[in-house]
Amino acid sequence: MYQFTYHRPASLADAEKLFTGADDPKFLGGGQTLIPTLKQRLASPSDVIDLAAIPELSGIVAASGAVAIGAGTRHADVAASAEVRKAIPALADLAGWIGDPLVRHRGTIGGSIANADPSADYPAAVVALNATIYTTKRAIAADAFFTGMFETALQPGEIVTKIVFPVAEKAGYEKFRNPASRYAIVGVFVARTASGVRVAVTGAAPSVFRQTEMETALAKSFTPEAIAGIKVPADGLNADLHATAEYRAHLVTVMARRAVARALG
Amino acid sequence: MTAVSMTVNGKAVTADVEPRTLLVQYIREKLRLTGTHVGCDTSQCGACVVHVDGLAVKSCTVLAVQAEGAEVLTIEGLARDGKLHPVQEAFREHHGLQCGFCTPGMIMTAVDMIRRHPGGLEEKTIRAELEGNLCRCTGYHNIVKAIEAASQTLQHREAAE
């Protein structure tokens, strides 16, 4: 790991000030992606600004048809939250399937979505539930947040503060895991709300995306059978040593069917 | 250098460290507590598991400076008055180790897992909860048996108290 200067600000204002004053700064959430990256010398920030001591970033609040989760909330706390389990059980399931218990004890939801790994789990929930991402500067709609592989709408120095998830009538998540890393080879989150059905796919492409053909079919009939015949094109999907693009395309339909079954179950 | 203070196995410790020092390096190289192991470079093997403020974490994926003010428990802090912790005892009894390299991490993960499941542990749950700990020797079977037994011992002990 290269040398850096470490800071632990106690407020968002201080964190922003430190960021502006530094050469090449990086925020630190739970460190479960950033620290491995630093260890591999794939990043060499001049300053690491730890967000862990900022009280504004913590806490889960369920109220009037939505659940607000502070960006610093750890995966284990989302998985174990009675509020989340009651309001959006699929979201608690998803958090409990990230990595392993040790990673879940440190990794945060804000770090996960800011990182926008193509095979991360949370982006699927954020997009399917049509969540709103609040930052130190503005509110960003889910559809505008994930802009590419490891790319988001966040500007330099902008900190994710909380994510607000509207409660769905029915929601389900299924992932086909990489057996070594637990990341999603393909993960599909389906959600039905008063304004319609949304289907978000992670792991399959460079960035999370909506499968609109399935959304239309599920809006007519919210059953696994309604989408069983949908063939997802393999063009533009990821291909690596874990799975070909064709296999991923096939998995999208299989995971979507299972996610609908889980939402109904 | 940054000054960092924490409690390790009940003892207050303070030292100057480079911010890039990992918690596992601090524990092994500064404190000379070498029971905590390093088995990989990729945050995947779990040989380095310790508890920070009561939660099992990979100490190779935490900076020492992040543990400022924290309570840290390592494998050396489990035994009491020369007596092994029930989880350590169960690993011995059920032959839950061969070379022993993964064992400190396995045991620290097991202690945390048992604490989070006071109602007891099924084999399926134990296997799922061990996802962050790799063993190249045992095939996991006896590790699972040891954790199942230790969970029962600890439940009985709580009931008796």
Ligand SMILES: Cc1cc2nc3c(=O)[nH]c(=O)nc-3n(C[C@H](O)[C@H](O)[C@H](O)COP(=O)(O)OP(=O)(O)OC[C@H]3O[C@@H](n4cnc5c(N)ncnc54)[C@H](O)[C@@H]3O)c2cc1C
């Ligand atoms: C062994 C292992 C297995 C894993 N398996 C999975 C898995 O199955 N599924 C999955 O989804 N993930 C998985 N992960 C990743 C894990 O979920 C990470 O916790 C997550 O990707 C990053 O969150 P973090 O809080 O650790 O962020 P960090 O690593 O601290 O930061 C990641 C990035 O986000 C930025 N950042 C952090 N917080 C904020 C904020 N509030 N505002 C703006 N920017 C911020 C940082 O600057 C950095 O660029 C795994 C990780 C490991 C080590």
Ligand code: FES
């Ligand atoms: S040394 Fe392998 S996970 Fe920490």
Ligand code: FES
């Ligand atoms: S006993 Fe040898 S690695 Fe587990």
